[in-house]
Amino acid sequence: MTRTLPRTSEPAVGKPIDRVDGTAKTTGAARFAAEHPYPGLAHAALVHATISRGRITAIDTTEAAAIPGVVTVLTHHNAPALKPPRKVSPLDLSTMASGTSVAYLNTDEVHWDGQPVAVVVAETLTAAREAAALVKVVYAPMRSTVDFLAEEPNARPQKGNLLMSGSAKKGDAEAALATAPVRVEGRFTTPPHHHNAIEPHATTAVWDGDRLTVHDATQSIDWLRSHLALRFDVPAEGVRVIAPFVGGGFGGKAMIWPGTILTVMAARATGRPVRLLLTREGVYRTVGGRTPSTQRVALGARTDGRLTALVHTSVTYTGRVGGSPEQVTSQSKHVYDAENILVRQNLVELDLISNTSMRAPGDAMGTFALEAAIDELAYELGMDPIELRMRNEPERNPIDGRRFANRNLREAYRLGAERFGWADRTPEPGSMRDGRWLVGMGVATAFHPAWQFLANVTVRLSVDGTVLVRCGFQEMGMGGATAQAQIAADALGVPVESVRVEYGDSTLPLSPAAGGSMQTASVASSVLAACQKLRRKLAKLGPPGETPAAVLARAGVPSLEASVGSDSRLGRLTGQARFLAKLLRDQRRWMRAASGAQFCEVRVDPDTGETRVSRWTAAFDVGRVINAKTAVSQLRGGIVMGIGMALSEETLVDPRTGRIMNPGLGEYHVPVHADIPPIDVAYLDEPDPTMPLGLIGVGEVGITGVAGAIANAVHHATGRRIRDLPITLDKLL
Amino acid sequence: MRTFSYVRAPDVETALRAVADEPNAKFLGGGTNLVDLMRENVERPDVVVDISRLPLTGVEELPGGGVRIGALVRNSALAAHPLIRTRYPVLSQAILCGASAQLRNMATVGGNLLQRTRCLYFYDGASACNKREPASGCAAIGGFTRNHGVLGVSEHCIATHPSDLCVALAALDAEVEVESTRGTRRIPLTGFHRLPGSTPHVESALEPDELVTAIELPAPITERSRYRKVRDRASYAFALVSVAAALExxxxxxxxxxxxxxxxxxxxxxxxxxxxxxxxxxxxEESFRAAADAELAAATAQDGNTFKIELARRTIVATLRDLTSDGSAT
Incomplete structure (x- = not known):
């Protein structure tokens, strides 16, 4: 039993509170991974392989070493030994952290074009980079497989894992499809993408004996700590990872890529603090991106629009040296109440760098194909695309009949349609114009599963009325610390200004990686539990009706602390096991997800096919919103990224060589400000009863459905169905 | 970037002497392209002669209605100049379609003429490129060719010139004034740049020791002119196709x-x-289409840029249509 504390301030949860680190970032006081000064700091630069597979037969560093200021040039001839990464185990999630399986600079083998084959360490950054260009490498190339589309016929079924099945079915979808009164079927493709966070990956590494301090641009502080300890064969207790500020990640900083490991190695080899700031090209060459995909979506329906068959299959790639299968067809199990469903994901293996998570892995691609196909079906039926969706809105999770923890998609569509003015749309393609511009309006469903993982937290209340929340989570601009301060403030009944949150340091209690839209919910759950413990302790000290500070003062207690979880080796292991069991149990009981309705208006130039997005409205069901400003920012950012995916972004991997040919912001076209219209983001603020405070993560759902909505709007404007992203103007000529 | 020596020239004469007996020297104007290329190790000068302080920043009206533009006039200054905006709208529009505001504030008119291609394979030291490394081959052919040429290309090089400003200058019959220790000469803009043929590394008629000092424009045939740029995003992208047109x-x-x-x-x-x-x-519109067809009859495409022929045709027609449909055509 806990009692209600007297409220000394307005509730903070839900308010559009400014981010707590905003001032530090805007004034430049915030130090990012490449901004930490150390006496004797040396700078590193990477040399990248220029073949996709083969062996190094000779490597000449003479010219590089002769550049004034060069400290050393590390190659596989002189680099310190590196332990291999461990096999992936669900009881230690850090085993998932290895970007690739390559033993960097411990082998003469080359496994992808861009693999680091040497590291130059120098007194200055310019000397390091000048010397890196002078390292001469001779290769014996071997046959490699790098052409995704050519390899597609060799795709094999993807194996499932704990969180994701490679395939699923209900009934006989292909048979139902064959006899369906109305049918649509299409092949869809999406290209490779890269994250392009504003801060390139960077590391500063400092050894002191066997103790290591690393400042790194990472989304996974704890994984990095364990992984570095393993690779460099030192006790994890001696490794400290510090990353309070990360300049965007989007999944690209979740795994541990060669740059980080080679910086630590260079510091080990030289006995000096070493900093590596990747060039933008270096990020493309040494950090995985989003896999391309080919997808088939086939829908069968009765003439009233009820789906009888939904088939969604996909092919993506993983690298021969690593990568993760993605849940491309996942939404097709959850979004529409089809009588028969078949989803199947397939994989090819290529001699490219591992693919990696990028904002809504799988779902960003899958919702494009599924939502475009649904729109095609609506036209085939002569039905409004929202009406078609509502007729197929499920009561229970379509694939297996589980209950939805929350499902308010009807309400999201109603709200979105009203704000957008969907009723003004005339359905016939090409029927709306503004001057010479063809105007089109499109809609699509956004969907992303909700997760929660283990987080340890301590909360301390001091007699001066301040509260300190400690948890080693990571902040990449999402507003994590601000949200947790709001949550703790309300849980303890104190003003949000009196709460300080410490995060971004591996000496703090364990946090899960920032990914999968689960950090805020995971940490919140433990913050709430710790605050509750604290209130129980407080109740023993004094009568109700006083502020927490007053209770402490009268009891003569300087501070009170409560913890959730243990950071000992055993504590982590049992915590992880317990959590995994709960995760699986929850997964069997409920289907939990964020969802939403994406509405957009595009303008297409009838002469040139240029497509510009002119208006956006989105209405989301993301449970309870903790911070009205940062949550909306995240959702809006997802939409911006989706606009890039729909219209312009594509990593050009030369199918002849496996080499990325546009490794920079000049030729990889992320949207610029002029591409982005005003984006109206609304949310229902309906708590999910199964999540802490009813909140659902907002990091990824924003990008889902965006490309589908745009493709549908382009069809409405022009009558053309473009099933291959990006929708560039040549496809509309 | 490799180590180089840096000379700051206070006047034109010093600048010219600094490069006269230095075979591997480069003039530095705004640095918006040269410095990038040095960072990529594509340009590897031994000596960089900084000419950014030379007094070549005037925009003057010429007798007869023309304009003389100093080679170091910044792009943004030129675009905003009243003479340019009223008499040569096509030029002002072309400049404002290029790069970003920050780059236009740095970039110079002379440097813009000598901008180098954005061919992905030219930029990549690991790829064969006849322009970067004579006789090494052309990796672009058979590769990604979305930003490559369909007119005037050769089997040795299919790269495009990336400038917007120069397209307007070409339409405006501009002349380029160049100077060396040997004297001054004038080159028509349309003869300034070279087609690749079998020597794609030779990009202009400029000798290594010559400095662009000014551009001169004759009086315009009409003040009704327009620049239309078609690209893959709304700003900060090179042209897939652009059209500079003046029509009377x-x-x-x-x-x-x-x-x-x-x-x-x-x-x-x-x-x-x-x-x-x-x-x-x-x-x-029929004539405009016939004109576009005539120009594009000789076009040859790669797999990745076939669309440019149709896009160019449509953009030419649309631009000419725009110029005649604003009510002022009779």
Missing amino acids: TGGGTVTAARLALGGVAPKPWRAVEAERVLLGAPAT
């Missing part, structure tokens, strides 16, 4: 036309065939 009509007939294309050729492409068809033809 009388009695429903084209009495004078100037047309140049960007994004489709190794040089700013003056569309002489199209102009020939337009002159004396009725100012109708």
Whole structure:
């Protein structure tokens, strides 16, 4: 039993509170991974392989070493030994952290074009980079497989894992499809993408004996700590990872890529603090991106629009040296109440760098194909695309009949349609114009599963009325610390200004990686539990009706602390096991997800096919919103990224060589400000009863459905169905 | 970037002498392209001669209605200049379509002429490129060719000239004034850039010791001119196709036309065939289409840029249509 504390301030949860680190970032006081000064700091630069597979037969560093200021040039001839990464185990999630399986600079083998084959360490950054260009490498190339589309016929079924099945079915979808009164079927493709966070990956590494301090641009502080300890064969207790500020990640900083490991190695080899700031090209060459995909979506329906068959299959790639299968067809199990469903994901293996998570892995691609196909079906039926969706809105999770923890998609569509003015749309393609511009309006469903993982937290209340929340989570601009301060403030009944949150340091209690839209919910759950413990302790000290500070003062207690979880080796292991069991149990009981309705208006130039997005409205069901400003920012950012995916972004991997040919912001076209219209983001603020405070993560759902909505709007404007992203103007000529 | 020596020239004479006996020297204007290319190790000068302080920053009216533009006039200053905005709208528009505001504040007119291609394989030291490394081959052919040329290309090089400003200059009959220790000469803009042939590394008529000092524009044939740039995003992207056009009509007939294309050729492409068809033809969409067809008859495409031929045709027609549909054409 806990009692209600007297409220000394307005509730903070839900308010559009400014981010707590905003001032530090805007004034430049915030130090990012490449901004930490150390006496004797040396700078590193990477040399990248220029073949996709083969062996190094000779490597000449003479010219590089002769550049004034060069400290050393590390190659596989002189680099310190590196332990291999461990096999992936669900009881230690850090085993998932290895970007690739390559033993960097411990082998003469080359496994992808861009693999680091040497590291130059120098007194200055310019000397390091000048010397890196002078390292001469001779290769014996071997046959490699790098052409995704050519390899597609060799795709094999993807194996499932704990969180994701490679395939699923209900009934006989292909048979139902064959006899369906109305049918649509299409092949869809999406290209490779890269994250392009504003801060390139960077590391500063400092050894002191066997103790290591690393400042790194990472989304996974704890994984990095364990992984570095393993690779460099030192006790994890001696490794400290510090990353309070990360300049965007989007999944690209979740795994541990060669740059980080080679910086630590260079510091080990030289006995000096070493900093590596990747060039933008270096990020493309040494950090995985989003896999391309080919997808088939086939829908069968009765003439009233009820789906009888939904088939969604996909092919993506993983690298021969690593990568993760993605849940491309996942939404097709959850979004529409089809009588028969078949989803199947397939994989090819290529001699490219591992693919990696990028904002809504799988779902960003899958919702494009599924939502475009649904729109095609609506036209085939002569039905409004929202009406078609509502007729197929499920009561229970379509694939297996589980209950939805929350499902308010009807309400999201109603709200979105009203704000957008969907009723003004005339359905016939090409029927709306503004001057010479063809105007089109499109809609699509956004969907992303909700997760929660283990987080340890301590909360301390001091007699001066301040509260300190400690948890080693990571902040990449999402507003994590601000949200947790709001949550703790309300849980303890104190003003949000009196709460300080410490995060971004591996000496703090364990946090899960920032990914999968689960950090805020995971940490919140433990913050709430710790605050509750604290209130129980407080109740023993004094009568109700006083502020927490007053209770402490009268009891003569300087501070009170409560913890959730243990950071000992055993504590982590049992915590992880317990959590995994709960995760699986929850997964069997409920289907939990964020969802939403994406509405957009595009303008297409009838002469040139240029497509510009002119208006956006989105209405989301993301449970309870903790911070009205940062949550909306995240959702809006997802939409911006989706606009890039729909219209312009594509990593050009030369199918002849496996080499990325546009490794920079000049030729990889992320949207610029002029591409982005005003984006109206609304949310229902309906708590999910199964999540802490009813909140659902907002990091990824924003990008889902965006490309589908745009493709549908382009069809409405022009009558053309473009099933291959990006929708560039040549496809509309 | 490799180590180089840096000379700051206080006047033109010093600048010219600094490069006269230095075979591997480069002039530094705004640095918006040269410095990038040095960072990528594509440009590897031994000596960089900083000319950014030379007094070549004037925009002056010439007798007869023309304009003389100093080579170091910043792009943004030129675009905003009243003389340019009123008499040569096509030039002002072309500049404002290029790069970003920050880059335009740095970039100079002279440097813009010498901008190098954005071919992905030219930028990549690991790829064969006849322009970067003579006789090494062309990796672009058979590769990604979305930003490559369909006119004036050769089997040795299919790269395009990336400038917007130069496309307008080509349409405006600009002349380039160049100076060396040997003297001063003038080169028509349309003859300034070279087609690749078998020597794609030779990009202009400029000798290594020559400095661009000014651009001169004759009086415009009309103040009715327009620049239309088609690209993959709304801003900060190079042209897939661009059209610079000036059109004068009388009695429903084209009495004078100037047309140049960007994004489709190794040089700013003056569309002489199209102009020939337009002159004396009725100012109708049909004529515009015939003119575009005439210009593009010789076009040859790669897998990745076939669309440019149709896109160029449509953009030419749309731009000429715009110039005649604002009510001022008779």
